[in-house]
Amino acid sequence: MAQISELSSLLETLTVSIDTFKAELARQNLPEPSLCSSQPHAIDSPSYLSPPLMYEAQRIAVTCLDQLRLLLENPSEVVVRTSMSSAEVPGLRLAVELDLHHVLDKAHDPEQGVHIRVIAQETETDALKLGKHVMRNLVIHGWFRETQHGTFANNRRSHTLKKDSAGYHAIRNIARLSYGAVGSLPDALAHPDETFRMSRAPSKAAWNLHMNSDIHVFGAGGWLDTHPEEGKRFAQGGAGVGSVSEKSVIQDIPWQDMLTGLDGLVDVGGGHGTFCCKLAMACPEIKTFVVQDLPSLENIVRTSIASQGLSDRVVFQGQNFFEPNRLLGTGSYIFTLQNVLHMWSVEDSAKILGNIRECLKDGKSKLFVINSLLSAVTVSRDGPPAKESLEALKRQDTYTPISPPPFIPKEFGDNRLTAHALDACVMAICNSFMYTHEDMERAAELAGMKIKAVHATRGRMHVLEIGIES
């Protein structure tokens, strides 16, 4: 059998997907994005969600580029570069702490940018360290532009670092919590004390080595619960991370239809109420949302809800999800559990699910678990050509993921990259793991439940309906 050229196959897939992407931009009267601009593109707006065809074309193209890079790069050069490539995340943390986006945005000519001497003066930092070393490193990683020697400007990407934006909070608060912990993973996984090395206890994670502390991070009595300022920062960071996927969770699932005839939506472990508030704004016909979380969050969540003018429809309720649900017997609801179960072992998740199971016995209430699911990262030579799959999508209004084209990994796009990165973070912070479909199935089974459906979204999240086994 003739050997298929991987390079040619990937190149063909790349060409088809980029042509589709360009055609979709033209159809929406949008210009092509540019690396030589200091402005964000219309498709970078937090409220923009690519139509299904465009979304698939984008994620195929980006994955093709990753795969092509792997074929083209010299592995020896890559390993050396990787051994020294730990500067991007600290550089970004510094960029948000110094608010470099703002410094460059208020330039006399933002396209031209600001000389490093001025940036250093404004941020009271060392021009040599910041300019030659940190900023250039960030430019190489695609953040900011060097428009001429020593002069830096914003680019599409750096607008995501704007103060108080989702990206700003993600970098400022999540990278801060996870970076040192992930750095301690080798010490934790190869710890000389076997009881530590093999432990799955949330207080014996890499984070505990990094912080020299024996307190667990999440949950009642944990680091975030007992350090309100840290808890607030984590919630802000979590909201920042979540904001990228929440628009697809909101748009790809028919929440409004599903809530017809029910008493409202209850987000268990709902954090600061971001999901409920966003859904309340998107679905004005839904009148009741309940954010359930640990009582220590009450003031901060109520204030956040009030600041969005939603106190008449979104309420906070203190609820430990390991205890019977306070809404049991009070009506019929849609319960959601978003970004919660992966913080816990399968056995603990079964306990959380079990308490919601009691509320589903009315026969009308439903439970949706919203989480990224991890998959194996296998690659096959076979698969339908991108051209056929994208052509078929032209006739679809609702989102259905396409099958991977040849040489594109089984799980591709944002879920693959973000979910696996998140997996390392949760392992480092609390000895937990992102779930596979099988893990989720086991947790449901232990709770006397089963997965009834899995909905994909245009983002990293899967929405799983979990119900009582009949």
Ligand SMILES: C[S@@+](CC[C@H](N)C(=O)[O-])C[C@H]1O[C@@H](n2cnc3c(N)ncnc32)[C@H](O)[C@@H]1O
């Ligand atoms: C990763 S955050 C997810 C927050 C939110 N659902 C989201 O998607 O952004 C996990 C949430 O679970 C909450 N939590 C932890 N232990 C809890 C418990 N025993 N009972 C209720 N909520 C808890 C935390 O306070 C936190 O808000």
